Amino acid sequence: MITFSEQQLKTPKYMRDVYLVTGGNSEFRRAFPEKRTEELCIEALQEACDYINTTPQELKKHIHSCYYGHFADHFGDQLLGEAVIHDRLGLDPLGNVGIKTGGATGGSTLWEASKAVASGYSDCVLAMGWERMDEVPTDEGNNYIASAADKDWETPLGHIYTGYYAVMAQRYWQIFGKEEDSFRRTMAEIAVKNRGYACHNPFAQAPLKITVDDVIASPVVAFPLRALDCCLMSVGAACAILADEETAYALTDTPQLIYVAAGSHTLRVADRRNMEIPLLPNETKDQYKDLGKEFPGGDRYPGFTGFLAARMSAYYGYRMAGVVDPTRDLDLVELHDAFTISDIQTYEDIGIRPYGLGRTYVESGDCYHTNPNTKAPGKLPANLSGGLIGCMHAVGATGIMQTIECMYHLHGRHGEIHGDERRWERFGKQKPADWEDLQVEGANRALAISHAGVGSHVTATIVVNPDHRLDK
Amino acid sequence: MPYSVDVVRGRYRLRGEFHSIERNQPIRNEAGKLCGVTNPRRLVHTHSYGGEHEFFEGVAQGRLIGTRCDNADCEVGYQSVFMPFRIHCPDCLQKTTSVDLTEVANRSATIHSFMITERTGAFNTLEKPIKFINIEFEGVCTILMGYLLCGEPAIGNRVVPIFASASPTYTILDLAWVPDGTSASELPKGFSSSK
Ligand SMILES: [Zn+2]
Numbered sequence: 001m002i003t004f005s006e007q008q009l010k011t012p013k014y015m016r017d018v019y020l021v022t023g024g025n026s027e028f029r030r031a032f033p034e035k036r037t038e039e040l041c042i043e044a045l046q047e048a049c050d051y052i053n054t055t056p057q058e059l060k061k062h063i064h065s066c067y068y069g070h071f072a073d074h075f076g077d078q079l080l081g082e083a084v085i086h087d088r089l090g091l092d093p094l095g096n097v098g099i100k101t102g103g104a105t106g107g108s109t110l111w112e113a114s115k116a117v118a119s120g121y122s123d124c125v126l127a128m129g130w131e132r133m134d135e136v137p138t139d140e141g142n143n144y145i146a147s148a149a150d151k152d153w154e155t156p157l158g159h160i161y162t163g164y165y166a167v168m169a170q171r172y173w174q175i176f177g178k179e180e181d182s183f184r185r186t187m188a189e190i191a192v193k194n195r196g197y198a199c200h201n202p203f204a205q206a207p208l209k210i211t212v213d214d215v216i217a218s219p220v221v222a223f224p225l226r227a228l229d230c231c232l233m234s235v236g237a238a239c240a241i242l243a244d245e246e247t248a249y250a251l252t253d254t255p256q257l258i259y260v261a262a263g264s265h266t267l268r269v270a271d272r273r274n275m276e277i278p279l280l281p282n283e284t285k286d287q288y289k290d291l292g293k294e295f296p297g298g299d300r301y302p303g304f305t306g307f308l309a310a311r312m313s314a315y316y317g318y319r320m321a322g323v324v325d326p327t328r329d330l331d332l333v334e335l336h337d338a339f340t341i342s343d344i345q346t347y348e349d350i351g352i353r354p355y356g357l358g359r360t361y362v363e364s365g366d367c368y369h370t371n372p373n374t375k376a377p378g379k380l381p382a383n384l385s386g387g388l389i390g391c392m393h394a395v396g397a398t399g400i401m402q403t404i405e406c407m408y409h410l411h412g413r414h415g416e417i418h419g420d421e422r423r424w425e426r427f428g429k430q431k432p433a434d435w436e437d438l439q440v441e442g443a444n445r446a447l448a449i450s451h452a453g454v455g456s457h458v459t460a461t462i463v464v465n466p467d468h469r470l471d472k
Numbered sequence: 473m474p475y476s477v478d479v480v481r482g483r484y485r486l487r488g489e490f491h492s493i494e495r496n497q498p499i500r501n502e503a504g505k506l507c508g509v510t511n512p513r514r515l516v517h518t519h520s521y522g523g524e525h526e527f528f529e530g531v532a533q534g535r536l537i538g539t540r541c542d543n544a545d546c547e548v549g550y551q552s553v554f555m556p557f558r559i560h561c562p563d564c565l566q567k568t569t570s571v572d573l574t575e576v577a578n579r580s581a582t583i584h585s586f587m588i589t590e591r592t593g594a595f596n597t598l599e600k601p602i603k604f605i606n607i608e609f610e611g612v613c614t615i616l617m618g619y620l621l622c623g624e625p626a627i628g629n630r631v632v633p634i635f636a637s638a639s640p641t642y643t644i645l646d647l648a649w650v651p652d653g654t655s656a657s658e659l660p661k662g663f664s665s666s667k
């Protein structure tokens with residue numbers, strides 16, 4: 001739809017507060033030829049238990065229903081994989097359901113799980129996501145991913161999802177990036193930043209110290225996107241435990257409030273009709289009236305340059321959590337950096353910057369842990385985990401991993417989790433001599449964006465220290 | 473695998489072989505430990521075009537068929553023209569009316585965005601590099617994705633549709649695009665223009 005009724009724009013409301021109690025990630029790699037998926041899921045759940053000094057046996061006593069995010073059944077060649085994992089976790093006969101919304105599967109899993117607690121159906125739930133993309137050769141994997149596009153109208157065109165995505169990148173690159181070298185370098189900076197942050201994350205699949213020139217010299221995937229602009233293909237699992245207030249405080253002294261909202265847009269970009277921009281709380285009615293003058297061709301909304309699904313997830317999510325200005329009200333974000341350029345597009349969709357000015361979030365240094373221009377803390381650090389480019393994109397797990405990374409910051413425990421020598425060793429890795437604690441000092445509110453493909457589904461997950469809530 | 477499918481009295485009639493299996497192989501690590509197995513097999517799916525059959529039949533015959541909402545009570549979509557073909561209007565969910573957009577395309581098709589890629593997934597049949605283009609049409613509220621078979625794409629360039637009507641596959645691949653002004657002799661083999 002391109003116009004909305006009042007009912008459709010209602011601020012989503014939980015019937016009671018929902019808390020994030022704990023969570024954990026498995027290690028992430030391109031392939032685990034010697035591990036079954038359930039081993040990775042149990043690894044993630046064990047991490048979640050260790051984090052609040054409990055055991056799977058104890059934690060399971062509280063769990064009442066389960067939400068499993070796993071996107072691509074065909075990769076693992078197993079339908080009802082959720083039932084396999086549920087059994088291996090020893091959670092039968094509790095109710096469980098599988099959730100799949102492409103790249104947003106992890107976020108959607110939290111969305112469903114949070115509603116189960118908010119409604120009173122369950123007092124404590126498990127949200128677990130995973131993906132297994134290593135059991136077919138890469139070109140077959142590309143075909144499988146492309147089958148998430150429209151099978152009659154898109155997939156036969158090359159069986160390559162990146163191509164369907166890249167036409168959006170091209171349009172943004174020409175209209176808002178004005179094909180400038182400086183814009184190209186800003187894109188590359190995101191790839192450098194996120195791979196660099198991954199160096200401090202023992203869970204991360206692709207830590208890499210590179211330069212902007214390395215990104216620009218990497219092979220073209222679909223111009224202007226190059227290999228180092230693109231996210232990873234990964235295997236791994238992540239989980240979160242959500243609960244009502246009473247259960248949450250029984251399990252830990254420091255649960256965090258969690259709010260999850262979702263938006264969507266047409267599977268085919270082809271079907272996106274011109275419409276008015278839905279405004280976020282920090283935007284004004286006239287703000288975009290000259291957008292087409294400043295950026296010729298940029299007045300078609302959302303066209304190929306905006307993700308309406310991301311905008312709607314923020315539209316609902318910010319209002320649920322009381323966020324007005326994300327840069328002011330949030331302390332860090334984990335964004336869905338599937339490609340460097342989509343990362344920039346998302347800054348605009350979720351109101352970190354106005355439409356057309358996404359690049360300035362990077363160029364100002366605001367997106368860094370430490371602003372490289374001023375050496376002061378970044379205003380709103382992004383993807384300190386390494387994101388999808390540096391840490392992982394095990395599709396069903398991604399949105400959960402991001403949320404757990406936010407949780408570590410809000411607890412002030414980022415260094416403890418990422419710096420623990422034993423964890424590096426367990427993963428067969430050497431903790432870098434120049435390892436840095438990327439803890440965001442005094443973090444109280446964070447946002448994770450989980451995004452599917454060309455923008456069919458997007459969720460916004462906001463995690464808040466209850467002493468710093470904005471909705472009351 | 474020789475096979476055929478048709479529909480008789482509303483039911484699929486499948487004849488021949490639709491799947492085959494080969495013997496699997498063990499997968500071992502360098503120490504000889506059994507890590508897993510391969511699961512080889514081939515299979516054929518069938519698929520219904522339903523109400524979109526008109527579009528795919530049209531392309532095979534050299535015509536570009538879109539749809540229009542003709543429901544005067546439709547608050548948002550009335551008179552909206554859709555390409556890709558939509559069986560129902562997304563606003564009022566009434567059946568749309570088919571409209572032949574071949575002439576509109578010949579006259580107004582313009583590149584909205586594009587991408588050139590050397591990378592493809594398994595089962596790709598297009599020659600590389602593939603030039604994806606997204607095409608705007610006058611009076612159409614959506615933007616069709618396709619591929620350019622001659623010349624280089626650029627935003628704003630005019631293109632015209634060409635059709636693999638000599639030997640159609642009855643898929644979206646039967647529809648391709650070339651720059652406006654491409655002569656009949658320059659068209660790729662098997663394709664013809666209606667301009
Ligand atoms: Zn209608």
